[in-house]
Amino acid sequence: MQHYIFGYGSLINADSRAKTGQTGRSWPAKVIGFQRHWSVMSPEFGMSSVAVVQRSNSFCNGVLVEIDETELPLFDEREAGYLRAQVPMTQIQGYETTLPEGVVWIYHTETVTPPNDQAPIALSYADVILAGCLSINESFASEFISSTGGWEHAILNDRQQPRYPRVQTSLDTDLLKPHLEVVSAGRICTITSYHQAVSVMTNAPYCWEVRPFQPDDASQLVDIFRRAVLAIDDCFYTALERETWASSADDHEVFQQRFLSTKPLVVRSPNNCPIGFAEWREDGYIDCFYIDPQWQGKKVASALLLAVEAAVRELGATRLYANVALNAQGFFSSHGFIKGSTNSIKRNASVLINNTMYKPL
Structure with missing residues (x-):
């Protein structure tokens, strides 16, 4: 009896199939009784x-x-994490040609985990699928878009740093653009080299640009640091503790020289003003990480953290880690960080508590 796989994602693409094993002829078809969604299936790849x-x-x-x-x-092996099940031929419908008879298999899941900032929809993967669809015809590609759920979640343009292991770098992405624009509505994030500007989009009404530090940023970053510390809620640190913490920036000249040395990543607002920054090292250590209080809750921190992760990945780091203040631990936990040791930092008459947190990459 002849065997068949019903491919509904990257297996639509003949070149992608060939990277795994030998296959024969293929026929465009529909499978009835199954619904397609974007889902986190391989979190180790950082994509859905x-x-x-x-x-x-x-x-x-x-x-x-x-x-x-x-x-x-x-x-x-390729579809590890999925379940392989047999599908009756009565659930397979061809488009214009009669389909052959045989045993049909499909790789499926029982639950859908929606994409998130840590595992977004990666264009390096979507490109492969859409290229396969377009090799059939335009309407087939449009049908893929319209019959797939989950496009409202985070989308990442990772083409310069592909997360998909079977990426096809030679694809003409201009041909794919009209189909992606239908679902992205300007929400596509772009992660490029650290040495270029980094545009990051999460599910927020703005496209945040995260760029390397510029000397003119220094005084504004000092101000962001002070205001962010003083705005922390009393349930985490007392007013005296916050004042003590913020006083470390009283000598603006020293702090500005520090920025010239550490060269943080800076998030800018739609009107081109710095609204957040992060100091980081090549080994994945994050030091200062502060967002202007007026811009908190608008996914600015998520965009900044995503950019830091992209930068340290590019340099070969195997983890991110930071000494995280009590008020920020919920945010870092939601982005995959694990709490480690508790630290006590003495500053003047105050003792500030934080925790070391880390995230494997």
Whole structure:
């Protein structure tokens, strides 16, 4: 009996299939009773993938791919984290041609985990799928877009630093752009080299630009530091503790010289003013990490942290770590950091408490 895989994501792309094993002919088709979503399937890659779940009265398009039964273990390895199940031929519908008979397999999941800032929809992966769809026709690509749930979540342009292990760098992304614009509505984040400007978009009404420090930023960063510290709630640090903490920036000249040395990453507002910054080292250590109180709660910190992570990954760091103030620990935990040791820092008559937190990369 001939075996087939119903591919509904990167397996639509013939070149992508060939990176895993040998396959034969393929036919454009629909599978009935399954719904396709973006879902976090491989968090170790820092991206989401498409997955299908069983849903009556639903369908998704894809390709019916001819495969020798001996090749299935290779594709099982590729689709680790998914469940492989047999689908009756009665649930497979061709577009214009009669489909062959045989045993059809599909890789599916039982639950969907929506994309997030740590595992966004990565364009390096979406490009491969859309290129495969366009090799069939434009309407097939449009149908992929319209029949896939989850586009409202974070989208990352990682083309210069691809997270998808089977990326196809030679694709003409201009051909894909019209289809992606339908779902992105300007929400695509871009992570480029640290030495260039870094534009980051999360699910917020702005596209944040995170760029390297410039000397003219120094006095504004000192002001952000002071105001951010003094705005911390009393439940975390007393007024005296906050004043003591903020007083470390009283000598502006020293602090400005520090910035010239550490060269932090800086987030700018839509009117080009610095609204946050982070000092970091090549080994993944984050030192100062402060957001202007007026811009807190608008995903600025998420954008900044994403940019720091991109920078240290580029330099080969294997983890991020920081000594995190009590008020910021919830934020860092939500971004995958794990709490470690408790630290006591004596400043004048005050003792400030924080925790070392780290995130493996």
